[in-house]
Amino acid sequence: MSRQLKGIAASPGYAIAKVITLKGARPAPTRVSVTNAAEEQERFRQAVERSKVELEAIRAMTEQRLGADKAEIFEGHLMLLEDPELIDAAIEKIADEFINAEYALHEVAGTFIEVLESMDNELLRGRAADIRDIAGRVTSHLLGEPHQDLSQIHDTCIIIAEDLAPSDTAQLNLDAVQGFVTAIGSRTSHSAIMARSLDVSAIVGVGAEVLNIPSGTNVIMDAIEGLIIIDPTSEQLQAYESKKQQYESRKTELAKLKEMPTIASDGARVELAANIGQTVDVVKAIENGAEGIGLFRTEFLYMGRDSFPSEAEQTESYKYVLESMKGKPVVIRTMDIGGDKELPYLELPKESNPFLGLRALRFCLTREDLFRTQLRALLRASRYGNLKIMFPMIAVLSELREAKRLLEEERSKLVAEGVEIAENIEVGMMIEVPAAAIAADLFAKEVDFFSIGTNDLIQYTMAADRMNDTVSYLYQPCHPVILRLVRMVIRAAEAEGKWVGMCGEMAGDPNAVPLLLGLGLHEFSMSAGSILATRELIGQLSQAEWAKIAEEAILMQTQEEVIQHVQEHVKGAKTVC
Numbered sequence: 001m002s003r004q005l006k007g008i009a010a011s012p013g014y015a016i017a018k019v020i021t022l023k024g025a026r027p028a029p030t031r032v033s034v035t036n037a038a039e040e041q042e043r044f045r046q047a048v049e050r051s052k053v054e055l056e057a058i059r060a061m062t063e064q065r066l067g068a069d070k071a072e073i074f075e076g077h078l079m080l081l082e083d084p085e086l087i088d089a090a091i092e093k094i095a096d097e098f099i100n101a102e103y104a105l106h107e108v109a110g111t112f113i114e115v116l117e118s119m120d121n122e123l124l125r126g127r128a129a130d131i132r133d134i135a136g137r138v139t140s141h142l143l144g145e146p147h148q149d150l151s152q153i154h155d156t157c158i159i160i161a162e163d164l165a166p167s168d169t170a171q172l173n174l175d176a177v178q179g180f181v182t183a184i185g186s187r188t189s190h191s192a193i194m195a196r197s198l199d200v201s202a203i204v205g206v207g208a209e210v211l212n213i214p215s216g217t218n219v220i221m222d223a224i225e226g227l228i229i230i231d232p233t234s235e236q237l238q239a240y241e242s243k244k245q246q247y248e249s250r251k252t253e254l255a256k257l258k259e260m261p262t263i264a265s266d267g268a269r270v271e272l273a274a275n276i277g278q279t280v281d282v283v284k285a286i287e288n289g290a291e292g293i294g295l296f297r298t299e300f301l302y303m304g305r306d307s308f309p310s311e312a313e314q315t316e317s318y319k320y321v322l323e324s325m326k327g328k329p330v331v332i333r334t335m336d337i338g339g340d341k342e343l344p345y346l347e348l349p350k351e352s353n354p355f356l357g358l359r360a361l362r363f364c365l366t367r368e369d370l371f372r373t374q375l376r377a378l379l380r381a382s383r384y385g386n387l388k389i390m391f392p393m394i395a396v397l398s399e400l401r402e403a404k405r406l407l408e409e410e411r412s413k414l415v416a417e418g419v420e421i422a423e424n425i426e427v428g429m430m431i432e433v434p435a436a437a438i439a440a441d442l443f444a445k446e447v448d449f450f451s452i453g454t455n456d457l458i459q460y461t462m463a464a465d466r467m468n469d470t471v472s473y474l475y476q477p478c479h480p481v482i483l484r485l486v487r488m489v490i491r492a493a494e495a496e497g498k499w500v501g502m503c504g505e506m507a508g509d510p511n512a513v514p515l516l517l518g519l520g521l522h523e524f525s526m527s528a529g530s531i532l533a534t535r536e537l538i539g540q541l542s543q544a545e546w547a548k549i550a551e552e553a554i555l556m557q558t559q560e561e562v563i564q565h566v567q568e569h570v571k572g573a574k575t576v577c
Helices: 037-066 068-080 084-097 101-117 122-143 166-170 190-198 208-212 234-255 281-287 311-324 360-366 368-384 397-416 434-438 454-462 469-474 480-495 513-519 528-539 543-554 559-570
Strands: 003-006 008-011 014-021 157-161 177-182 201-204 218-222 227-230 269-276 293-297 329-333 386-391 426-431 449-452 499-502 523-526
Touching: 008 190, 014 177, 014 234, 037 068, 037 084, 037 101, 037 122, 068 122, 084 101, 101 122, 157 208, 166 190, 177 190, 177 218, 190 201, 218 234, 234 528, 269 281, 269 329, 269 528, 281 311, 281 528, 293 311, 293 523, 311 329, 311 368, 311 386, 360 368, 360 397, 368 386, 368 397, 386 397, 386 449, 397 426, 426 434, 434 454, 434 480, 449 480, 454 480, 480 499, 480 513, 480 543, 480 559, 513 528, 513 543, 513 559, 523 528, 543 559
Parallel strands: 014 157, 157 177, 177 201, 269 293, 269 523, 293 329, 329 386, 386 426, 426 449, 449 499, 499 523
Antiparallel strands: 003 227, 008 201, 014 218, 218 227
């Protein structure tokens, strides 16, 4: 009889194959006394050096396959193998206690892992996986056991594991591996991010039970719903073969829209752009027909490392994206640090409510040195494309004016130095604080554009933390109150001849897209994978008709009523696959 397990759909798609269940974590090494600590230390150093050679090869392969940004993960791993708090501590422990290298590393690494896994910050918890990965690699060399190499899997399969380290995911032989399932993990773990970059199906966080599935078991993997069907029936196999074919056909059909403009059925033209977090993400944006970059989250350039990126590093990153988009608009948001995006090396003071504290532009205005470096890098890169600079988390006019003042000061300095800077760089702001939405008529006189950040705007308007499952029911993009704020912002901008985009998740929500079209939104920015389906949907809608429907929706009382109203009027339009 077939049975099912449920996890988190981390990278979409379907797969049907026999599984290879990777062996679990190696048992903890036994403490063994040694007589010659110096020899044991040398044995440890050699294992570390062999691990470095392996990781450097994996880093080079990943850079060629996925781009420099994804390869930076392994730069971090190589840095860990140089980290005195980890490596030197293990060497000292061998000498102090006259114990075997395997056990010394296990003890030292275990302390780090335990501390990191206890933290609330998901990025830091991810660092625990990095330490576990490199410690396992070094231990393999100490024991003379080969580290598992997933590039050597040649039979069609689905991988099941407790977790996949970034080095494992990067080496997947995609001619054979149809997808992978892990017992632990989240959508933001390194393995999930890499799976989306590799376009391989992935389900994570299923639980330990998944590890009991024996290798060779036939499995259906539904990475749309996050389902694993074990020992499927012939009827289930037939149904999912059909779903898989339909999914692939749908992707092929949508791909025909890649080079097409986004035009509603009555001729109204809008722009569909992509949200990106790393420079390599621009490749997926282009592949999915993005008409621009509506949000480049630059804070990711600062994360997963031990120090701030230099002005030169940042300039190169911005230059790469601008050149890649070949003159299409690129909206680059200045760093949005704080809230749920912490930098371990920054050592910000603990706040009882960081989402309402020192974050984004508020932080930048207290650390002018860091902010000015980013502004200079943006200005230096501006001549390579169509740059638009955007400031996040603005609540009052004084914040906007101060940010613009600093930008102009840095522009003047660079011009005096003889640096070529693009003329007429548009400067805008995010509308994500209700106070800014209400005062949009005032802000519109002092910016070139708005971009509505609905992820935060909704949580602040509803006073409901979007990361808190117990109040997630209040995260309602199509609530009439949210629609009223969106309309208010668009009308204020249009009165000043300015344009409005949206870079929150709402911009790609098939229930919200028709309403946003009707409200007159100019630019929709979303994850790259949603662009083509959204383009198809908009092509089936009349902006003039939806302007009337949106006004009707705004007068309703609940989100449920609004969604029902939308679905009744879409009349069979296909939703995002």
